[in-house]
Amino acid sequence: MINHSFRFTHALCRRPARSVTQGLRAVDMGAPDPDLFDAEHSVYMDALRHAGAMVTVLEPLEEFPDSCFIEDPALCLKGVAIVLRPGTPTRLGEAAALKPVLEGLFPELHDLPGTGFVDGGDILCSDTEVMVGLSARTDRAGVDALRPLVEDLGYKLRLVETPADILHLKTESSLLDAETILATPKLAATGCFNGYRVIETAELENAAANAIRFNDPVFLSAGHPRTAERLDAAGYQVVELPTTQAALLDGGLSCLSLRFSLPGGLT
Template identity: 55%
Template sequence: MTDASFRFTHAVTRRPAASITRGLRAIDIGTPDLATMQGHHAAYIAALRATGATVVELPPLDAFPDSVFVEDTALCLPQGAIIMRPGAPTRLGEAAEMAPHLRALYTTVAFITGPGTIEGGDILVTGREILVGRSARTDAAGIEELRALVTPWGHTLREVHTPPGVLHFKTDCSLLDAETILSTKRLAASGCFDGYRVIHTADGEEAAANAIRFNDTVLMAGGFPATRDRLTAAGYAVTEIGNSECAKLDGGMSCLSLRFTPS
């Protein structure tokens, strides 16, 4: 069992651009309010810093409305960083923008070159394996190219499936520690977490599933008290962050940062 899956020294974030109002969304439940999102984002960065992290804040990219969601652009592992190839065509340029920043922090930076696609939101790194969810944004070819890169680094990759109508695998799950997963019931019912300890989100609070464990703190979206209480009862220290605006763009806690210890 390893703590490397949730103990980190660094995080990379990107401030939301004014163009975020044009961000992609599966269902239109309203246009994000930029000022509110900026406030939530500042609270998120403060919470990361409170864990002891060095947080790299990148400037807004107005040409890329979804660029606040940096997690989709890369996979950061102890052995190196891998630049993804997003499945949404409008987001391909975001990965290229992230590459020089990770090169400044990592000795080894690899790339998914295609033709397959893969996004970081579909990748869950646990204490024993890398789970990758097939989704509308991540296809079989992208998963196999990632497998070819991480296997020489000593990682085991397992392909799983994202529930129908769910954007990313991690929309419905997150890592609480090396052996424990927070998951919606619909995802856990697939059996993909057999062998792990699973804490289910409370009924009606499925959106709470996208959280992050960063050092000794679990950062979760505010507004899900029953799920929060389940986590605190299980012994986790929880910090709640406003997420109302990112949620309008299918975004959550994990989407907003890359978390790693540089090598």
């Protein structure tokens, strides 16, 4: 059985622009350093390559400070790309800029119908479900428009009532394997992941929840030793990566790449 949720052949990344200093943030903890951000981004892409990814690197978009968070304007499932509509006015143009790239990669592409909003940071996919959390950037109209697209690909869509003080569903959760999710205690306590095994992040390590599983490794933001120990004890191959600059813009590991497999890429 192919695990479409964590077995991938490709990753699409966009280098941070110099304008990343103007990126969105819920709490201003200072602007990221563009050079350090680019260095951490390079380490991230090298880790993806080491895990087996063919990484396509796109040029920075200076007019869109948050465009290095390339996961937000699109969803890739089973060789199909869906161009999303993130609910932040300053980021609406990112989807249009990304669409021609996706058209060149994917044999099938869809635009999110209607006028609703869906941000990729609110989407967590297992092998059977697409879980979508409501947030300030993802609304019910957007979820309703996305539902038939993912159902046509054989997935069920699970609507998650994300707590209001959590920015995105994947800010506090990630997929470890087809049956297991890493989540903060607060998000896990809502019961939104019923049916899955949940490993909770350690106290004061909520940011560790935004991890990614890419083939064998689980990539974890550095600086969360007790959560790393929990994952190691559970049998996962943990690789820690620096995300100090992305964190200043409420970003983490998942939003820095679009991960996918193309037809014939996995057997």
